[in-house]
Amino acid sequence: MSEVLRKDIFRFSSDLPVQQGFYCLCKTKPENPQFYLPNLLVTATQLNSRLPAYFADSIVSQELFDSIEDGDIGIVNNGNMLRVILSRRANHNTVLVTERCNNSCMFCSQPPKAGNDDWLLNQSALAIASFSLNGVVGVSGGEPLLYGEDFLHFLDFIIENSPDTALHVLTNGRKFADVSFTQQMKERSDKIKITFGIPLYSSRASVHDYLVGSEGAFDETVRGLINAGNSGINIELRVIPTQANYTDLDDIVEFAGRVFSNINQISLMGLESIGWARKNWSSIFIEHDKYSEQILSAVDTAHRSGIPLTIFNYPLCHLPERAWGFATKSISDWKNYYPKECDECTQKSSCAGYFSSSKGRFHQPPRPII
Numbered sequence: 001m002s003e004v005l006r007k008d009i010f011r012f013s014s015d016l017p018v019q020q021g022f023y024c025l026c027k028t029k030p031e032n033p034q035f036y037l038p039n040l041l042v043t044a045t046q047l048n049s050r051l052p053a054y055f056a057d058s059i060v061s062q063e064l065f066d067s068i069e070d071g072d073i074g075i076v077n078n079g080n081m082l083r084v085i086l087s088r089r090a091n092h093n094t095v096l097v098t099e100r101c102n103n104s105c106m107f108c109s110q111p112p113k114a115g116n117d118d119w120l121l122n123q124s125a126l127a128i129a130s131f132s133l134n135g136v137v138g139v140s141g142g143e144p145l146l147y148g149e150d151f152l153h154f155l156d157f158i159i160e161n162s163p164d165t166a167l168h169v170l171t172n173g174r175k176f177a178d179v180s181f182t183q184q185m186k187e188r189s190d191k192i193k194i195t196f197g198i199p200l201y202s203s204r205a206s207v208h209d210y211l212v213g214s215e216g217a218f219d220e221t222v223r224g225l226i227n228a229g230n231s232g233i234n235i236e237l238r239v240i241p242t243q244a245n246y247t248d249l250d251d252i253v254e255f256a257g258r259v260f261s262n263i264n265q266i267s268l269m270g271l272e273s274i275g276w277a278r279k280n281w282s283s284i285f286i287e288h289d290k291y292s293e294q295i296l297s298a299v300d301t302a303h304r305s306g307i308p309l310t311i312f313n314y315p316l317c318h319l320p321e322r323a324w325g326f327a328t329k330s331i332s333d334w335k336n337y338y339p340k341e342c343d344e345c346t347q348k349s350s351c352a353g354y355f356s357s358s359k360g361r362f363h364q365p366p367r368p369i370i
Contacts, residue, residue: 003337008085010067012061012081025070040055042058042064042065044066045060059080069089088133090334093137098142098143101143102143103212106213107271108276111276129158134165144169145173159192166193168236171196173228176233189233197238211244233262236263240269241291257307269313274355295311296322309326311326312328313355315354316352317367317368324347329353337354
């Protein structure tokens with residue numbers, strides 16, 4: 001099977017150990033360095049001269065040098081490894097601001113941890129400001145809104161220092177059950193383009209709470225969706241079909257159309273075989289062919305409700321043909337691949353392909369569309 005479309009982890013060499021942390025990556029002298037983050041010089045060959053003072057350190061990697069643009073953001077984790085987290089060549093950019101969460105979803109791709117990781121929020125704010133993208137950056141966790149007031153300060157920093165950057169925040173929405181917090185968030189959303197991706201996995205509390213592993217989560221999420229929508233906050237409603245809820249897809253869409261406001265999009269998300277999804281795979285995964293009719297019914301209900309519906313993370317050959325027009329190329333390029341069988345497919349250029357994590361026992365073979 002082929003490699004991912006864009007590599008994000010690289011090895012490098014350096015004269016001395018490079019301190020762990022976030023860096024602004026530079027191939028040349030920064031034209032207008034803001035120094036939100038230390039500047040790290042990336043070269044293809046060893047330096048023969050003294051390192052200029054505006055660089056905190058330098059590393060050597062031909063592969064990394066060829067893969068980045070000036071101003072990309074990377075993290076040196078340990079030893080001689082660097083991960084590029086914000087790239088101008090990427091199809092999606094996302095920062096992780098916490099690994100803590102008040103849900104324990106059966107398919108969580110980033111299983112929660114209990115330790116204090118506030119530094120991630122602070123460093124992510126500096127990274128976004130340094131990257132200064134005139135586009136969208138995702139904000140993920142864990143549950144970002146667990147920060148409460150600190151998350152509002154995070155937004156204030158972005159508004160002041162990177163106002164052209166739009167944000168897409170993945171959250172379980174439970175914090176929006178707090179009316180005061182929702183009002184404060186609305187004030188920020190009037191100053192920056194921001195959308196909140198909030199999942200609702202069923203119109204039944206028992207099913208939603210089962211899938212997210214938290215009793216009472218449905219009630220808080222629904223109240224949060226109502227508060228946020230009524231306040232005019234932009235919402236993308238997310239649904240991941242599983243064995244427990246695939247028969248509910250139509251009901252979820254109808255429920256959203258009747259109960260919530262300001263739902264700008266409903267996103268049907270294919271299950272990713274990573275994190276806790278792997279250990280729970282046999283009890284949550286359902287083959288795509290087995291709920292084709294439910295997908296089409298949800299599409300029709302969304303149309304009647306006047307809410308745009310988009311299908312993410314599904315190879316086209318695993319969807320009914322009538323749903324192809326709603327599917328999008330969605331998988332982040334650093335974890336996206338196409339098996340060799342896809343080379344023969346006439347729809348490859350329009351297809352989302354596969355998660356690289358699906359290789360092996362989680363893989364559903366493609367059926368090239370000729």
